Amino acid sequence: MYKNLLRPLLFRLDPELAHDFTLDWLSRAGRLPPLLSLLRRIYGDKVPDLPVEVMGITFPVPLGLAAGLDKGACCISALSTFGFGHLELGTVTPQPQPGNPPPRMFRLPEHQAIINRMGFNSAGIRPFLENIANTHKQIPLGINLGKNAKTPIAQAADDYISGLRQLYLYADYFTINISSPNTRNLRDLQSEDALDDLLGQIMNVRQELAEEFRRQVPVAIKIAPDLANDSFGVLAELFIKHKVDAVIATNTTIDHSAVADNDLADEAGGLSGRPLKDRANEVVGLLYRELQGRIPIIGVGGIFSAEDAWQRIVSGAEMVQIYTGFIYNGPAVVKEIVSGLAARVSESGANTLQEAAAIARQEHAANKKQ
Numbered sequence: 218m219y220k221n222l223l224r225p226l227l228f229r230l231d232p233e234l235a236h237d238f239t240l241d242w243l244s245r246a247g248r249l250p251p252l253l254s255l256l257r258r259i260y261g262d263k264v265p266d267l268p269v270e271v272m273g274i275t276f277p278v279p280l281g282l283a284a285g286l287d288k289g290a291c292c293i294s295a296l297s298t299f300g301f302g303h304l305e306l307g308t309v310t311p312q313p314q315p316g317n318p319p320p321r322m323f324r325l326p327e328h329q330a331i332i333n334r335m336g337f338n339s340a341g342i343r344p345f346l347e348n349i350a351n352t353h354k355q356i357p358l359g360i361n362l363g364k365n366a367k368t369p370i371a372q373a374a375d376d377y378i379s380g381l382r383q384l385y386l387y388a389d390y391f392t393i394n395i396s397s398p399n400t401r402n403l404r405d406l407q408s409e410d411a412l413d414d415l416l417g418q419i420m421n422v423r424q425e426l427a428e429e430f431r432r433q434v435p436v437a438i439k440i441a442p443d444l445a446n447d448s449f450g451v452l453a454e455l456f457i458k459h460k461v462d463a464v465i466a467t468n469t470t471i472d473h474s475a476v477a478d479n480d481l482a483d484e485a486g487g488l489s490g491r492p493l494k495d496r497a498n499e500v501v502g503l504l505y506r507e508l509q510g511r512i513p514i515i516g517v518g519g520i521f522s523a524e525d526a527w528q529r530i531v532s533g534a535e536m537v538q539i540y541t542g543f544i545y546n547g548p549a550v551v552k553e554i555v556s557g558l559a560a561r562v563s564e565s566g567a568n569t570l571q572e573a574a575a576i577a578r579q580e581h582a583a584n585k586k587q
Contacts, residue, residue: 218547219546219547219548219549220546220547223547224545224547227239228324228326231320232322232323232324232331233319233320233321233322236286236322240286240287240289240291240292243287243291243292243295243296244291244292244295246294246295247291247292247293247294247295247352248294253294253295253298256295256298256299256548257298259548260298260299260300260548260549260551260552261297261298261299261300261551262300263300263552264278264300264551264552264555264556265278265555265556265559266278267279267555267558267559267562267570268569269302269535269536269569269570269571271463271513271515271535271536272390272435272437272462272463272513273433273435273462274357274389274390274435276302276303276356276357276536277302277356278300278301278302278551278555279302279526279530279535279536279537279555279558279570280301280302280526280536280537280538280539280551280554280555280558281301281302281303281304281305281359281515281536281537281538281539282296282301282303282304282305282538282539282540282543283305283517283538283539283540284305284306284307284308284359284361284392284394284439284540285308285333285335285361285540286540286543287304287306288306288307288308288309288338288339288340289309289339289340289344289345289348290306290307290309290345290348290349290352291348293306293348293349293352293354293358294352294353294355297355297356299548299551300548300551300552300555301356301551302356302357302536303356303357303358303359303389304356304357304358304359305358305359305360305361305392305538306345306349306358306359306360306361307339307345307360307361307362307363307392307394308337308339308361308362308363308394308397309339309341309342309345309360309361309362309363309380309384310337310339310341310342310362310363310364310365310376310380311341311342311364311365311376311379311380311383312341312342312365312367313339313340313341314336314337314338314339314341314365314366314367315338316335316336316337316338316339316399317334317335317336317338317399321333321334321335321336321486322334322335323481323484323486325476325479325481325490326545327479328475328476328479328490328491328492329490329491329521329541329545330476330488330489330490330491330492330493330541331488331489331490331541331544332473332481332484332486332487332488332489333399333469333486333487333489334398334399334484334485334486334487335399336366336397336399336400337363337364337365337366337397337399337400339363342379342380342383342384345384346383346384346387349384349387350387357389357390358387358388358389359388359389359390359391359392359437360380360384360387360388360390360391360392361391361392361394361439362376362377362380362381362384362391362392362393362394363376363394363397363400363403364376364377364400364403366400366401370402370403370405370406370411373395373403373406373415374414374415374418374419377393377415377419378418378419378422381419381422381423381426381436382422382426385426385430385434386430388434389434389435390434390435390436390437390462390463391434391435391436391437392436392437392438392439392465393415393419393436393437393438393439394439394468395407395412395415395438395439395440396439396440396441396467396468397468397469397487398441398443398468398469398470398471398486398487399486399487404441404443407440407441407444407448407452409451409455412452412455413455413458413459416438416455416456416458416459416461417459419436420436420459420460420461423436435462435463436461436462437461437462437463437464437465437515438456438461438463438464438465439464439465439466439467439468440452440464440465440466440467440468440500441467441468441470442466442467442468442469442470442472442493442496442497442500442518443470443471443472444500446503449500449503449504449507450507452504452507453504453507453508453512456508456512457508457511457512461512462512462513463512463513463514463515463535464504464508464512464513464514464515465514465515465517465538466497466500466501466504466514466515466516466517466518466534467493467496467497467500467501467517467518468487468518469486469487469488469489469493469518470487470488470489470492470493470496471486471487471488472488472496473488475488475492476488476492489518489519489540489541490519490541490542490545491519491521491541492519493518493519494518494519494520494521494525495519496518497516497517497518497519497529498516498518498519498528498529498532499532501514501516501529501532501533501534502532502533504533505532505533505534506533508533513535514533514534514535515534515535515536515537515538516529516530516532516533516534516536516537516538517537517538517539517540519541519542520537520538520539520542520554521539521541521542521545521546521550522542522550522553522554522557523553523554523555523556523557523558523560523561524557525542526554526557526558527557527558527561527577530558530570530574531574531577531578531581533578535571537554539554558570561573561577565577
């Protein structure tokens with residue numbers, strides 16, 4: 218129904234207008250229990266169980282919704298009916314901000330891609346917190362934290378720490394977003410000295426909060442795909458040094474060469490969707506070789522199918538997230554991906570996804586030696 222009816226209608230609208238319309242509908246649906254039950258019967262109930270444990274959290278399935286769709290935490294109830302194993306909400310900034318001026322979102326259907334330069338448009342933490350507090354949580358919720366555009370990069374840690382402190386009781390895990398290309402100088406935080414300082418401050422505050430509330434909420438770091446290949450060794454050392462709980466790879470890319478034939482290729486912003494798949498997969502592999510399983514990786518970028526998800530997991534991810542694939546394929550893609558992964562586990566003779574992935578990695582390594 219989505220691909221044949223809803224998507225053609227939505228794709229006639231301006232991308233951001235379609236986005237806002239969809240969120241408004243999902244928000245309203247979340248207040249109608251009969252409609253939620255119907256959505257769950259159509260989608261979520263058909264998704265097989267395939268639990269994974271990552272960051273000390275048991276996720277019902279290894280597929281989550283990436284940050285960027287529900288920035289205000291207003292659609293948790295409806296999105297939870299589609300069968301996702303978790304939702305990553307945000308990016309949320311401490312203070313309200315409008316983001317970059319429109320137009321700031323562009324579809325490239327022939328490439329199954331999106332370019333966006335939203336710029337952390339956010340209503341701020343207060344309404345975000347109220348929305349979460351007034352929602353009955355059904356699956357793990359991650360909260361993606363960003364900094365306000367007006368905050369100097371030297372004081373960026375203050376914004377992330379503000380988010381940690383105010384939302385600590387409501388998150389199953391946090392993501393520190395230092396990789397959006399649409400906030401000026403944000404990616405400078407991925408440099409060695411800046412990242413070392415930032416992680417030191419954030420993880421110290423996390424420890425204080427863990428002691429205060431007797432609950433340690435995991436902290437993940439989301440990185441860019443545009444980093445140089447020789448930088449991942451240094452990054453891995455810092456992640457291990459500061460005991461980061463997970464790495465999310467990757468955010469959108471500023472490399473638009475894969476869509477150079479499109480009239481929108483020169484639009485500024487981060488490119489997501491199919492053109493990002495190969496590079497995101499490569500980054501996961503590079504990180505995995507450096508981390509060697511000491512810190513889990515969550516793979517995101519260009520995942521549209523079970524095969525895409527499986528490739529990302531074999532490359533080193535413990536679980537995956539989708540965003541653009543969800544926009545193009547609709548809610549049914551959750552069942553398609555999870556069912557496909559469950560089939561991989563069954564075919565391998567393993568009991569869990571992690572075991573099946575380990576077998577596949579060993580076979581891949583053996584084949585490379587031949």
